[in-house]
Amino acid sequence: MKIRINDHQLIQWIQGLITKFQVFYPLQDANSGVVHIQKATGSLNSDAILKPVSGVPKTSIKTFFMPQPEVIARFSIAAQDAEAFVLKEPGTALQTQVLLNIRPCDARSVALNSMPYAEDPYFQKMLKRTVIIGRPCDETCSTCFCELVGGSPHGTEGMDLVILKTEDGLALEVLTQKGADFLKQNPCAESAGLQPTPQQQGGQELPIVAREMQKKDLLALYNASFWPQIAEACINCGACTFLCPTCYCFDIQDEVAGTKGVRLRYWDSCMFPLFTLHASGHNPRGQKVQRVRNRFMHKFKYFPDRFGPVSCVGCGRCVKDCPVNIDIREVISLMQAV
Amino acid sequence: MFDQKNPYLPYSVIIDDIVVETEDKSLKTFKLVIEDEGIRQNWNHTPGQFAMLSVPGKGEAAIGIASSPTEKGYLLFTVSRIGSLTTALHQLPKGARIGVRGPLGNGFPVNSEFKGKNIVVIAGGYAFTTLRATIVYLLAHRQDYGKITLIYGARTPGMLLYRNELKDWEQSGLVECHITVDREAPGWNGIVGFVPAVTERVAPAPENSVAVVCGPPIMIKFTMPALEKTGWKDEQIYLSLENRMKCGLGVCGHCNVGPVYVCKDGPVFTRARVKGLPVEF
Known part of the structure; x- marks a missing residue:
């Protein structure tokens, strides 16, 4: 269900949200022109909310679901402490956070990451606390390709609410129960009582690229002759994996200061040789070509085989910011041709 | 989980x-x-x-x-x-x-595929640990399994694990033990030779049997032909893989061998399954 709203009502609603929650939205830096997702403050940039900046934000929204780093446990190492060396939940109170004007590709990445993280208590908590208010893309960029990987510039997967442009103004549509509950507590114009728009139930067809990859022979793809050629220029910097909204691998490390310790979860990257290094010195992916292949095989073969869709939303961040111009779209077409 | x-x-x-x-x-x-x-x-x-x-x-x-x-x-x-x-x-x-x-992880299928079969345990070095668990389990349910054969090798007699238990198993006659060390050593009266060679000599029969093989990659590599010679099929041979792990829950991405996670889908795989995977272990 949706209602019509005007510019004034939208701004007023968001002004109200800022007083209650942490609200984040994409904003273009006046000097550099780079778009960053920033925390909204009292001096709200109304223009940037009404007419969202075009262009993919520099970083994805995965940081709101997988904080970098994230405390997963606390412990004490004080000898006299009866509970020394017992790991306990961090017990941090998590308040609602609102992500505003989120692009369909970024919103969809949350839905995709929810698959491997279905039973992860930390991710699920973050999911629960976050309301995603999406915004369809009016214009695409030269580096993005959401439709190729099963998304759409007007897709709403992963969003709770979406702000739409209509012929005579704006509309606010409710997509999930979480969105409906949020609107009930924080009404915008006449939004009270809005129910989620029924979503297509199950049987949603997988994108062509996912079905194609599922049919391909694992070892034929793995042993394809083009991997050394793709990997040749790669410097294993890992920028692609950190910018990627659907790269979700992590490392766990302990840190101790004085007698207090924390167990932390950090973003990790399969581009790094340490990622797979055994304590014995053996390394199953010691070569660069093996690591580069793993990144693409995971996205387009391993993930679809396990979960269905490909683990890519086509945001194009990796294309844009790769220092040696590796283009994931070329890799997809090479893989499709196997 | x-x-x-x-x-x-x-x-x-x-x-x-x-x-x-x-x-x-x-x-x-x-x-x-x-x-x-x-x-x-x-x-x-x-x-x-x-x-x-x-x-x-x-x-x-x-x-x-x-x-x-x-x-x-x-x-x-x-x-x-x-x-x-x-x-x-x-x-x-x-x-x-x-x-x-x-x-x-999954463990060995001791309560399904292994039931009623002869079990051949082949181990090298300190990969023997989960195989000790397996043998102790089999002995506790002795009537559920056929003959139990152990082929276990270490570099020297002093590098063998669980020496007292090995002696007990051998003396009880409940396990046919072939314990070997890489080369002659003072005070060692047992078998001398590498695990693959001993496996070839013992030549365990594949009929109604399963084998579990754990050890360094080089041992596994040369033990496989020894089993093949006596007619073992890939579906009867169980291997346990290991890779660097962080979460152990199939999420963090460290231990994948192609599409499988060693931590969640393994660490135990049949040789037939391993053959269908990229060599990333």
């Missing part, structure tokens, strides 16, 4: 005993007792499963469970001192508190 509300939080355990297993002191067996009585009593695992051992402040490492679920009240882990976590663990005294997160 094991039955705990937050699978990232380890159970607190106390090191109840430490046994130095090998002459070079690089392998110690830690006997761990879970502090919470309820959890300790409800603990159950399958031979071949592993757990994350946690030394708070140092981190975690994946270690195979060396005790059988039939040994109640404690857990055994035989740990090689090789990385930062295992070095820290080796320095801990009896009575120290650490953490155990598990059991994780």
Whole structure:
């Protein structure tokens, strides 16, 4: 269900949200022109909310679901402490956070990451606390390709609410129960009582690229002759994996200061040789070509085989910011041709 | 995934005993007792499963469970001192508190495919740990299985694990033991030779049998042809893989071998399954 709203009502609603929650939205830096997702403050940039900046934000929204780093446990190492060396939940109170004007590709990445993280208590908590208010893309960029990987510039997967442009103004549509509950507590114009728009139930067809990859022979793809050629220029910097909204691998490390310790979860990257290094010195992916292949095989073969869709939303961040111009779209077409 | 509300939080355990297993002191067996009585009593695992051992402040490492679920009240882990976590663990005294997160992984199918079969256990070096768990389990349910054959080799007599138990198994006649060392050693009257050569000589019959093979990659590589010669099929041979792991739950991405996660889908795979995977282990 949706209602019509005007510019004034939208701004007023968001002004109200800022007083209650942490609200984040994409904003273009006046000097550099780079778009960053920033925390909204009292001096709200109304223009940037009404007419969202075009262009993919520099970083994805995965940081709101997988904080970098994230405390997963606390412990004490004080000898006299009866509970020394017992790991306990961090017990941090998590308040609602609102992500505003989120692009369909970024919103969809949350839905995709929810698959491997279905039973992860930390991710699920973050999911629960976050309301995603999406915004369809009016214009695409030269580096993005959401439709190729099963998304759409007007897709709403992963969003709770979406702000739409209509012929005579704006509309606010409710997509999930979480969105409906949020609107009930924080009404915008006449939004009270809005129910989620029924979503297509199950049987949603997988994108062509996912079905194609599922049919391909694992070892034929793995042993394809083009991997050394793709990997040749790669410097294993890992920028692609950190910018990627659907790269979700992590490392766990302990840190101790004085007698207090924390167990932390950090973003990790399969581009790094340490990622797979055994304590014995053996390394199953010691070569660069093996690591580069793993990144693409995971996205387009391993993930679809396990979960269905490909683990890519086509945001194009990796294309844009790769220092040696590796283009994931070329890799997809090479893989499709196997 | 094991039955705990937050699978990232380890159970607190106390090191109840430490046994130095090998002459070079690089392998110690830690006997761990879970502090919470309820959890300790409800603990159950399958031979071949592993757990994350946690030394708070140092981190975690994946270690195979060396005790059988039939040994109640404690857990055994035989740990090689090789990385930062295992070095820290080796320095801990009896009575120290650490953490155990598990059991994780699938384990050997002792209650399905193995039932009623002859079991051939082939082990090299300290990969023997989860196979000790397996043999103890098989012996506790002796009537459910056929003949049990053990082929186990180490570099020297002093590098053999669980020497007292090996003697017991051999003397009881419940396990046909072929214990070997790489070269002649003073005081050693047993077999001398590498595991693949001994396997070829023993030539276990493949009929109504399964083999579990754990050891260094080079041993596995040369043991396979020895089994093939006597007609073993890939579906009858069980291997246990290991890779670097962080979560142990199939999420963090470290241990994948192509599309499978060693931690969640393994560590036990048939040779037939391994052959269909990229060689990333």
